[in-house]
Amino acid sequence: xxxxxxxxxxxxxxxxxxxxxxxxxxxxxxxxxxxxxxxxxxxxxxxxxxxxxxxxxxxxxxxxxxxxxxxxxxxxxxxxxxxxxxxxxxxxxxxxxxxxxxxxxxxxxxxxxxxxxxxxxxxxxxxxxxxxxxxxxxxxxxxxxxxxxxxxxxxxxxxxxxxxxxxxxxxxxxxxxxxxxxxxxxxxxxxxxxxxxxxxxxxxxxxxxxxxxxxxxxxxxxxxxxxxxxxxxxxxxxxxxxxxxxxxxxxxxxxxxxxxxxxxxxxxxxxxxxxxxxxxxxxxxxxxxxxxxxxxxxxxxxxxxxxxxxxxxxxxxxxxxxxxxxxxxxxxxxxxxxxxxxxxxxxxxxxxxxxxxxxxxxxxxxxxxxxxxxxxxxxxxxxxxxxxxxxxxxxxxxxxxxxxxxxxxxx
Numbered sequence: 322x323x324x325x326x327x328x329x330x331x332x333x334x335x336x337x338x339x340x341x342x343x344x345x346x347x348x349x350x351x352x353x354x355x356x357x358x359x360x361x362x363x364x365x366x367x368x369x370x371x372x373x374x375x376x377x378x379x380x381x382x383x384x385x386x387x388x389x390x391x392x393x394x395x396x397x398x399x400x401x402x403x404x405x406x407x408x409x410x411x412x413x414x415x416x417x418x419x420x421x422x423x424x425x426x427x428x429x430x431x432x433x434x435x436x437x438x439x440x441x442x443x444x445x446x447x448x449x450x451x452x453x454x455x456x457x458x459x460x461x462x463x464x465x466x467x468x469x470x471x472x473x474x475x476x477x478x479x480x481x482x483x484x485x486x487x488x489x490x491x492x493x494x495x496x497x498x499x500x501x502x503x504x505x506x507x508x509x510x511x512x513x514x515x516x517x518x519x520x521x522x523x524x525x526x527x528x529x530x531x532x533x534x535x536x537x538x539x540x541x542x543x544x545x546x547x548x549x550x551x552x553x554x555x556x557x558x559x560x561x562x563x564x565x566x567x568x569x570x571x572x573x574x575x576x577x578x579x580x581x582x583x584x585x586x587x588x589x590x591x592x593x594x595x596x597x598x599x600x601x602x603x604x605x606x607x608x609x610x611x612x613x614x615x616x617x618x619x620x621x622x623x624x625x626x627x628x629x630x631x632x633x634x635x636x637x638x639x640x641x642x643x644x645x646x647x648x649x650x651x652x653x654x655x656x657x658x659x660x661x662x663x664x665x666x667x668x669x670x671x672x673x674x675x676x677x678x679x680x681x682x683x684x685x686x687x688x689x690x691x692x693x694x695x696x697x698x699x700x701x702x703x704x705x706x707x708x709x710x711x712x713x714x715x716x717x718x719x720x721x722x723x724x725x726x727x728x729x730x731x732x
Contacts, residue, residue, distance in 0.1 A: 327471055335463040343452045351445050358424050358441055359417050477510045484513075494521050541577040545570050584700035602631045602638060604660040611642055611658065619650060629662030633732065637708045641716070642667070644705040645728045653725055663731065670725035679718050679726075 417426045422442050425435035480497045488494060496514040548566040556563035608627035615623050623646065631638060642658070645667040649656040653671025674682075681687050683706040686699040709716040714732045721727045 325468065327467065329464070331467040332460055332464040336460055339456050339459055343456055347449060347452055350448055354441055354444055355419060355424075358438055359426070361424075363417075363426065477507060481510060481513055494524075538577070541573045544573045548573075584704060599633050600635060602633065602635050604629055604631055604662070607631075607635075607639065607642075608658060608660050611639070611646070614643070615646060615650075621650065621656075624657040625660070626658070627660035629660075631660070631662060631665070631732075633712055633714070637712050638665075638730075641705045641708055641730060644701045645730075648701055649726075649728070655725070665730040667728045668721055668725070670721070672726075673724050674718075674720070674726060682718055683716070 417424065419425075420435075422437045423435045424438065477497065484495060484497045494517050496517050497510055548569045552563060552566035552570075556566055604627040608625040612623050612625050615621055642665070646656060646658065649667050649669040649671075653669035655668075655670040657668050659666040659668065683702045684699075685703040687702075688699040706716055709730065712732075714730055716728070716730050718726055718728050
């Protein structure tokens with residue numbers, strides 16, 4: 322598990338840190354203790370140099386001490402004091418030496434002085450034992466403390482894992498409870514909840530989309546099926562019935578492709594775009610192009626007012642304007658286009674819409690009067706909203722007092 326791995330990593334780091342710190346501390350403490358004892362020995366040696374013959378005076382400075390003298394054979398012999406534990410001394414001395422529990426310093430005239438101090442060894446041993454106990458306790462507490470802290474700190478991550486496992490098993494989306502604090506784990510939990518909310522919204526949108534498409538396809542398919550049956554039953558004998566059935570089948574097929582399938586493909590195409598290329602668009606030129614297009618396609622002269630420029634994706638802006646104008650010409654009168662560098666408006670005179678209706682105008686498959694008018698799928702304004710969102714523009718509608726509507730686009 323992650324917390325165990327981190328706990329072991331922290332314990333290993335603490336282990337290294339304690340080894341270095343305790344090792345340095347033990348070495349320095351031992352050296353200080355030994356040096357302090359050698360200071361005593363050097364003081365006694367100074368006395369020995371002043372009165373070489375009086376060894377008894379030197380021996381009186383410490384309970385267990387000896388005076389050594391180099392023999393003719395090169396070995397050291399004890400000329401005063403005795404060694405009870407059988408310690409032997411090396412032949413040569415240089416610097417002050419610690420031999421077992423004996424502190425020894427040789428002089429230049431062939432004499433040496435040493436004394437035994439077991440307290441030093443006991444102190445050093447006790448210090449090593451204390452350091453060893455502290456070392457193991459520190460390592461143990463570091464592991465347990467780190468593990469506990471990580472267990473508490475990573476609890477949202479554990480809940481996140483459990484939630485993801487439940488989602489995998491049941492297929493039902495759910496969020497997790499987020500603690501009221503600011504850290505990386507909380508940020509991750511918030512991100513997970515936002516992702517779940519977006520997935521739920523997307524799934525709901527897909528369910529609604531499938532239901533709407535099924536509803537929209539039902540009518541043209543029913544009509545096509547009816548005329549196909551008519552053609553199958555009477556078309557072989559009656560030429561007029563055959564011609565009528567074929568004509569209606571072709572009409573419904575074209576309408577289904579033009580009003581439903583092509584808008585759906587266009588909607589998905591814009592939704593799949595991640596970024597668009599932006600450029601400076603001359604609004605007067607764009608307005609003239611739009612006017613000529615609607616003159617050819619609808620046979621109407623649109624009043625157009627255009628000044629300044631618009632920075633953005635040309636195809637997106639043009640598609641939105643075509644949708645808004647086509648929608649206005651379908652449901653209203655006196656349609657006009659107003660293009661400015663900070664705001665674009667399509668104004669008309671037509672039905673008076675309630676706030677609830679205006680809030681639903683950009684929903685997929687929404688139409689003002691479906692029973693009266695089947696020309697169109699209700700996807701036009703939804704496509705305009707999708708394109709506007711892709712370009713980070715704001716699209717909306719408000720009343721054009723006393724009647725009619727104003728569809729606007731801002732950036």
